[in-house]
Amino acid sequence: MVVWTSAWLHGAAASDDVLDALHPWADAHEVRAADADTAARLDLPGPDDVPDGPALLLAALRKAGAAGGELVLPVPGDARGLDGATPFAKHAMRHGEAAVLPEARIGLVPHEVADGVLRWTVFGLGELAPPEHVPIGEAEHGMSSAMREAASTLTDLGVAKHRPNVREEIARTVASRPTPPWPQNAPQRALRVLQRASEVEAILWVATDDSPGGALSASATRARTEALRPLFDAVRSARRAAVAEMVRVLAGQAGKH
Structure with a gap:
């Protein structure tokens, strides 16, 4: 998700390529915002709505001004890339992985909700520390x-x-x-x-x-x-x-x- 959406946002990949690249991870992908404010800002289904497909997520990223993504792999004792004690940080820590789009102040956390179904929950982000660059x-x-x-x-x-x-x-x-x-x-x-x-x-x-x-x-x-x-x-x-x-x-x- 991080690599392909970043490539798409920079014009180096087509949206269909992004959607096709998700298939090896799950038969179906769905998207839902974590809260009503994020849903309204990005025109996404809210936490009580029926989830939509990942094509809507791409439109939301473009609308929010996303320019690229970062991979976050948090574990207890290592919260690098997270935004403090926020719902996003807690959700990312629970599932051990997330995508961060800092320019758009968006965080994405994937988790399996049914056999072959992967849900991407979209969060608004708090303050982020500068990313740690490791060559x-x-x-x-x-x-x-x-x-x-x-x-x-x-x-x-x-x-x-x-x-x-x-x-x-x-x-x-x-x-x-x-x-x-x-x-x-x-x-x-x-x-x-x-x-x-x-x-x-x-x-x-x-x-x-x-x-x-x-x-x-x-x-x-x-x-x-x-x-x-x-x-x-x-x-x-x-x-x-x-x-x-x-x-x-x-x-x-x-x-x-």
């Missing part, structure tokens, strides 16, 4: 470093263990993630970083799944959690940096035409 190279290096450190720490703690068919488990986890199309001129490095982040996340989920061998002791579980937390953070940072790089490059290319 994509720095984020990529940080993810690789965190992975090496986590592997070393888990081995030292005796938490790492042999697991049959682990490569197959990781491959299945990666394959289960939707793979949406990207704009034609999306930078290849950013796409590689997103792919690598998905692979590392799959490794993390396999590493924290105790089902084949039984649960670890409480102390071992805590040690594993502490060892892996920096890697989870690095994956989130890499994803945000890759999306920001795609938005930057696509906007720059559109500006040259």
